[in-house]
Amino acid sequence: MMGDGIEPNAFTFSSVLKSCPLESGKALHCLAVKLGFCSDPYVRTGLVDVYARGGEIVSARRLFDSMPEKSLVSLTAMITCYAKHGELKEARVVFDEILERDVVCWNVMIDGYAQHGKPDEALVLFRQMLSAGVRPNEVTVLSVLSACGQLGALEVGRWIHSHIQNNGIQMNAHVGTALVDMYSKCGSLEDALLVFESMNHKDVVAWNSMILGYAIHGSSQCALGTFNTMCRSGVNPNDITFIAILTACSHTGLIKEGWDFFNSMKDKYGIQPKIEHYGCMVNLLSRAGNLEEAYQLVKEMEIEPDAVIWGTLLGACRLHAKTALAEKIAEFLVGKDLANCGTYTLLSNIYAASGDWEGVAKVRTLMKSSGVVKEKGCSSIEVNNRVHEFLAGDKRHPKSREIYSMLDEINGWLKAYNYRAQTEMVLHDLGEAQKEQSLEVHSERLAIAFGLISTEAGSTIRIVKNLRVCSDCHEVTKLVSLMMGRKIVMRDRNR
Numbered sequence: 001m002m003g004d005g006i007e008p009n010a011f012t013f014s015s016v017l018k019s020c021p022l023e024s025g026k027a028l029h030c031l032a033v034k035l036g037f038c039s040d041p042y043v044r045t046g047l048v049d050v051y052a053r054g055g056e057i058v059s060a061r062r063l064f065d066s067m068p069e070k071s072l073v074s075l076t077a078m079i080t081c082y083a084k085h086g087e088l089k090e091a092r093v094v095f096d097e098i099l100e101r102d103v104v105c106w107n108v109m110i111d112g113y114a115q116h117g118k119p120d121e122a123l124v125l126f127r128q129m130l131s132a133g134v135r136p137n138e139v140t141v142l143s144v145l146s147a148c149g150q151l152g153a154l155e156v157g158r159w160i161h162s163h164i165q166n167n168g169i170q171m172n173a174h175v176g177t178a179l180v181d182m183y184s185k186c187g188s189l190e191d192a193l194l195v196f197e198s199m200n201h202k203d204v205v206a207w208n209s210m211i212l213g214y215a216i217h218g219s220s221q222c223a224l225g226t227f228n229t230m231c232r233s234g235v236n237p238n239d240i241t242f243i244a245i246l247t248a249c250s251h252t253g254l255i256k257e258g259w260d261f262f263n264s265m266k267d268k269y270g271i272q273p274k275i276e277h278y279g280c281m282v283n284l285l286s287r288a289g290n291l292e293e294a295y296q297l298v299k300e301m302e303i304e305p306d307a308v309i310w311g312t313l314l315g316a317c318r319l320h321a322k323t324a325l326a327e328k329i330a331e332f333l334v335g336k337d338l339a340n341c342g343t344y345t346l347l348s349n350i351y352a353a354s355g356d357w358e359g360v361a362k363v364r365t366l367m368k369s370s371g372v373v374k375e376k377g378c379s380s381i382e383v384n385n386r387v388h389e390f391l392a393g394d395k396r397h398p399k400s401r402e403i404y405s406m407l408d409e410i411n412g413w414l415k416a417y418n419y420r421a422q423t424e425m426v427l428h429d430l431g432e433a434q435k436e437q438s439l440e441v442h443s444e445r446l447a448i449a450f451g452l453i454s455t456e457a458g459s460t461i462r463i464v465k466n467l468r469v470c471s472d473c474h475e476v477t478k479l480v481s482l483m484m485g486r487k488i489v490m491r492d493r494n495r
Contacts, residue, residue: 010040017046022054041067045074052081072098076105083112088121103134111143119147120387123156138169145178149185152464152491153382157182161195173199177206184213187462187489204230208240215248216495223248224257239271246280251495253288273302279309286316291325307333307343314346326350334366341367345374379443379465383454390446392438399450406449411440413483414476422472444473444490448480451488460487468492 001008008016013032017025029047032038038047044067051060064070064078075098082091095101095109106129113122126144129136136144141160148157161179169175176199183192196202196210207230214223227245231237237245242265249258262281265271278301285294294313298305310333317326330347344367351359367374380389388397397403421436439445444465451461469477469492481488 007035008037010037010043013037014040014042014046017043017050020050022050022056025050025054041069041071041074045071045077048074048081049077052077052084055085057081057085057087072100072102072105076102076108079105079112080108083108083116086112086116088112088116088118101132101134103137103140106134107137107139107143110140110147114143114147114150117150119150119153122147123151123153123387135167136163136169138172138175141169142174142178145182149182151382151387152186152380152462153385153387154183154186154188154462155382155385157186158191159385171199173201173203173206176202177209180206180209180213184209184216185491187217187491189213189217189219202233202235204235204238204241207235208238208244211241212244212247215244215251216491218251218495220248220252220254224254237269237271239265239274239277242271242273243276243280246277246284250280250284250287253284255284255288255290258284275303275306275309278303278305279312282309283312286312287319289316289320291316291320291322295325311343311346314343314350318346318350321350323350323356341374344370375467377443377465377467379447379463381447381451381461381463383451388447388450390443390450392443392446393441394443394446397446397450399453402453403446403449406453407440407445410445410449410476410480414479417479417483419476419479422470422475439470439472442470442473444469445476448477448488452480452484452486458485460489462489463491465490465492468494 001012008031013028017028020028025047029038029050032043032047037043044063048060048063048067051057051063060078060081064074067074075094079091079094082088082094091109091112095105098105106125110122110125110129113119113125122143126136126140126147129140141164144160145157148154148160157179160182163169164171164175164179176195179195180192183189183195192210192213196206199206207226211223211226211230214220214226223245227237227241230241242261245261246258249255249261258281262273262277265273265277278297282294282298285291285297291313294316298309298313301309310329314326314329317323317329326347330343333343344363348360348363348367351357351363376391378389378391380387382388390397394400395404421439444463447463448461451463455461463477469490474490477488477490480486
């Protein structure tokens, strides 16, 4: 068009800006200024969107602020820009300025919260959206299901599933996969499987979701069987498939199968292993006690190992009481400036488990001088569509008195069963009685106690913890399940 000497107008610019990349957008911006179209609201909105999509937040904001009148489209473009890059406070400020929001505007803000680790806020905003009379669409449910999966909010997830069925939202591969993922993460593998089997079209993402669902539930043979069924149906695995299947192998110590899958990536499917695949193999070998083999694999990796892989080795050193190797790895990480909170915490725990309190003090001093803050353990439970969160020793909950009364009952039952607390799990220099008291108020126990007093007898209790569940709480949870006749589903960051 330009070559034919035909001058563009404002409509030309607003049309072509919708799909162009950043560098082309900058050139068009220059031309729009030159031809006098930059003040046109549609052209300026298109330019805001170009800079927003390209990650140039400052340029997008400068253009946005210079607009005399801001349309809903330009406001939504600015929210998208902030939300996409994790600037959620700034996104919310712009969002709150809008008096009449459409579904796209709500979706962008809800998805921003869901994608950047704020699922609570995503669900709160979703409820506000419903109260405002705005009808959710497919994009809404995908974001909300992601938030439900992160929180373990099964009842909200089930409500969304019902909404999909009753409001004409198409059960396509995207929605079906999101439901499978949500149900798996919320501890309802049965529901995940029902959705998966009802899907007419299953792409590789859907198969991956089901395989990973089996993996995180420890159903490794089902995961392997699903992988074989997928291949027979003509769907080729991708790199994510192998992360899922190697995760399944690691949870049940399938070393031979793990190596077979890992080697087949390159040899059979032409997929180059990434850092995540090496991480899965290191985890598989380490958990099975093959620490030297795992360490050798790390040293021979074609990719530079990251802090996660070294952290996996450190965790195995703690599990198998290999203090010397742990010190060697930790020193390497500190020297390479790769040490993080997990590195210091694991090393401190290794020293504590062996009773080396001087070593513990040394690591904690190092943490303090490095400005590293240990992440607090938090357990959550969903009751009546609301997620309740607990920290260790927490007394902030309105039902705190009843919760601690139930804890006393649980402790009475445990004594009647002659249960001996695994006080070696307490990584502080305390007396035996104090160690037992410390274990009794772990966050997961508070969540279980709250679940027992707040839900119907015989109903399932589902707990989500942000860190690993200690082995003592694991054993106590099994005993409480047995004594109360309750199914208890516990989810931590690994399983």
